[in-house]
Amino acid sequence: MSEDNVVLRTEKISKRFGSLVALEDVSLDLRGGEITALIGDNGAGKSTFVKIISGVYRPSEGHIYFEGRKVVLRSAAEARRLGIETVHQDLGLVNSMSIARNFFLGLEVSNGPFLDIRRMESETFRMLSEIGLVNIRNIGQDVSRLSGGERQAISIGRALAFQKRMLILDEPTSALSVKETEKVFEYIRAAKQKGLAIVVVMHNLAQVRAIADRFVVFWHGKKTADTYNKGQSEAELSEAVLYGTPL
Amino acid sequence: MPGASKEERSVKAAQKGLEQNGVPTRQLISHNWLWPSLVRTREIGIAVAGFLLFVLFTIFSHGQFLSLRNWTVIATSAAELGIVSVGVALLMIGGDFDLSVGANFGFSGVIMALMIAHGYPGVLALLACLAIGAGIGLVNGLVTIVFSIPSFITTLGTWLLFTGINLIIQGGETISILKYSNVLHILGGSLYGDFTWGAVWWLFTALIIGILLHRTAFGNWVFAIGGNKMAAREAGVPVTYARIMNFVICGITASLAGAITLGNLQSMQVGYGSTYQLESIAASVVGGCALTGGVGSILGAVIGTVILSMLDSGLLLSGASPYWYEALVGVIVILAVAMHTKIGHFGRGREEV
Numbered sequence: 001m002s003e004d005n006v007v008l009r010t011e012k013i014s015k016r017f018g019s020l021v022a023l024e025d026v027s028l029d030l031r032g033g034e035i036t037a038l039i040g041d042n043g044a045g046k047s048t049f050v051k052i053i054s055g056v057y058r059p060s061e062g063h064i065y066f067e068g069r070k071v072v073l074r075s076a077a078e079a080r081r082l083g084i085e086t087v088h089q090d091l092g093l094v095n096s097m098s099i100a101r102n103f104f105l106g107l108e109v110s111n112g113p114f115l116d117i118r119r120m121e122s123e124t125f126r127m128l129s130e131i132g133l134v135n136i137r138n139i140g141q142d143v144s145r146l147s148g149g150e151r152q153a154i155s156i157g158r159a160l161a162f163q164k165r166m167l168i169l170d171e172p173t174s175a176l177s178v179k180e181t182e183k184v185f186e187y188i189r190a191a192k193q194k195g196l197a198i199v200v201v202m203h204n205l206a207q208v209r210a211i212a213d214r215f216v217v218f219w220h221g222k223k224t225a226d227t228y229n230k231g232q233s234e235a236e237l238s239e240a241v242l243y244g245t246p247l
Numbered sequence: 248m249p250g251a252s253k254e255e256r257s258v259k260a261a262q263k264g265l266e267q268n269g270v271p272t273r274q275l276i277s278h279n280w281l282w283p284s285l286v287r288t289r290e291i292g293i294a295v296a297g298f299l300l301f302v303l304f305t306i307f308s309h310g311q312f313l314s315l316r317n318w319t320v321i322a323t324s325a326a327e328l329g330i331v332s333v334g335v336a337l338l339m340i341g342g343d344f345d346l347s348v349g350a351n352f353g354f355s356g357v358i359m360a361l362m363i364a365h366g367y368p369g370v371l372a373l374l375a376c377l378a379i380g381a382g383i384g385l386v387n388g389l390v391t392i393v394f395s396i397p398s399f400i401t402t403l404g405t406w407l408l409f410t411g412i413n414l415i416i417q418g419g420e421t422i423s424i425l426k427y428s429n430v431l432h433i434l435g436g437s438l439y440g441d442f443t444w445g446a447v448w449w450l451f452t453a454l455i456i457g458i459l460l461h462r463t464a465f466g467n468w469v470f471a472i473g474g475n476k477m478a479a480r481e482a483g484v485p486v487t488y489a490r491i492m493n494f495v496i497c498g499i500t501a502s503l504a505g506a507i508t509l510g511n512l513q514s515m516q517v518g519y520g521s522t523y524q525l526e527s528i529a530a531s532v533v534g535g536c537a538l539t540g541g542v543g544s545i546l547g548a549v550i551g552t553v554i555l556s557m558l559d560s561g562l563l564l565s566g567a568s569p570y571w572y573e574a575l576v577g578v579i580v581i582l583a584v585a586m587h588t589k590i591g592h593f594g595r596g597r598e599e600v
Contacts, residue, residue: 076481077483080483088481092475092477092478092481092482093475093478094470094471094474094475094478094479094541095474095475095541096470096473096474096537096541096542097467097470097471097474097541101467101470101471104467105467105468105471105478105479105482105484106468106479106482106483106484107482107483108464108467110463110464113463114458114462114463115462115463115464115466115467117462
């Protein structure tokens with residue numbers, strides 16, 4: 001573990017698309033056991049930043065350090081291999097497959113040439129109960145029968161099970177009811193307890209206040225505020241998002 | 248708990264903790280690990296439909312349908328379509344199609360027949376036949392993936408291409424093998440009375456591909472690719488490799504069926520197997536494979552083939568015109584898909600067929 005428990009550090013990251021500057025000189029430390037919310041209006045640069053740290057885009061300038069080592073993330077798959085798990089809005093689950101088969105997709109457990117489904121099911125069950133998803137009736141059922149919150153739980157549980165170091169959640173609650181959102185927050189907090197560095201991208205500022213330990217505001221491609229959650233009001237956050245004022 | 252693994256102990260501990268908090272956990276882990284529950288529901292549905300057909304034909308044929316002899320005929324005549332359908336089902340579950348199986352069947356079978364007729368050893372001819380099947384599958388897979396063409400279109404093209412090449416080589420004449428060949432006997436000759444080796448090969452192929460699909464990591468990838476290709480790719484599944492393998496396996500099963508037909512009839516003709524591309528899709532769909540991919544089973548494809556074969560012999564024994572066969576297959580395909588869709592709605596609240 002590197003100093004201050006920093007899992008990922010970006011140093012003066014910029015991204016240009018032709019003449020458009022999408023991101024300029026963003027330096028940020030993301031620490032384990034901390035939930036960092038990236039906030040900002042559409043086009044402020046937070047999605048570009050997330051795409052860079054999840055390996056989808058490569059920065060035009062600047063460096064990325066993962067657990068103290070300088071890294072170049074050439075693809076999303078490479079970021080995953082390092083331990084950076086991104087949960088997209090579409091969740092990356094296969095509806096027609098069982099929970100356990102989804103959970104272990106691409107990392108199947110085999111016993112000789114055959115799948116060890118019994119062990120996959122028991123491991124899935126153990127990980128899901130560890131993050132607090134307890135009322136799934138049957139671990140062998142198809143993912144399509146689950147609610148949006150339960151599906152988020154599977155994606156988050158998957159990051160925990162495979163010892164990921166960082167979890168990036170893109171709008172994890174945008175399609176959920178209030179009650180389900182609360183449940184998903186519980187799962188995210190459970191992942192935080194496990195020491196993962198967590199990045200959430202959310203539009204809903206009330207929800208951001210409820211879940212984040214730290215706010216990072218993007219405004220016109222720059223980082224304009226980076227501060228801990230000291231109970232700032234929704235109005236203050238909203239002003240920072242709209243006008244780039246410090247928090 | 249002596250002998251229990253670390254995971255088992257922690258699962259027990261987790262269950263105990265949940266139960267203390269009033270959460271019932273007895274049903275949490277199903278251990279229905281042979282098939283996912285929905286697949287079983289589909290198969291039971293289609294098996295019941297098959298049984299109804301069985302009862303109907305038994306009544307209309309005054310019991311003849313029930314005879315061992317009739318079932319020997321069904322098993323023998325279904326074997327070739329059955330083997331083709333097993334490969335086609337695997338491919339469909341992975342989200343692809345192969346319309347070239349009938350042409351592949353005829354082309355690789357004709358080459359094998361020509362080789363034997365020209366005095367090449369049977370084993371070599373068989374290996375060449377299977378290699379041609381695998382090659383056609385590989386071409387289908389590569390063209391589909393490299394040019395991002397829907398496999399339906401690629402294989403429509405290769406269907407016509409290989410039928411044409413076959414006609415150029417053979418001109419539509421029948422090649423008859425007059426001398427006895429051990430290899431041909433073991434492929435399609437008599438095992439006991441009317442019961443031929445073909446049915447054994449069908450069972451064997453279904454078992455191997457069934458295990459591959461339902462009990463290995465590769466099979467998990469196939470279901471994932473058919474169900475949600477993006478998700479499979481994001482999860483690190485080697486999508487291109489798995490799709491090409493599926494095409495190759497499907498090509499091999501089609502050519503194996505061609506070899507078995509040659510063994511059974513001791514003759515081969517370009518047109519043999521020309522109805523199989525659509526019949527194999529029909530058998531797979533009747534057995535519960537979704538046209539959209541991601542859903543189905545090898546057992547389903549086997550049951551689907553048995554149902555089509557039952558129709559064939561049942562009509563004959565009931566004294567109906569065999570011309571009704573195609574019309575009834577059409578009706579059964581539509582009824583089966585409607586049934587699977589309803590089961591899908593009932594089970595998961597969304598359409599999958």
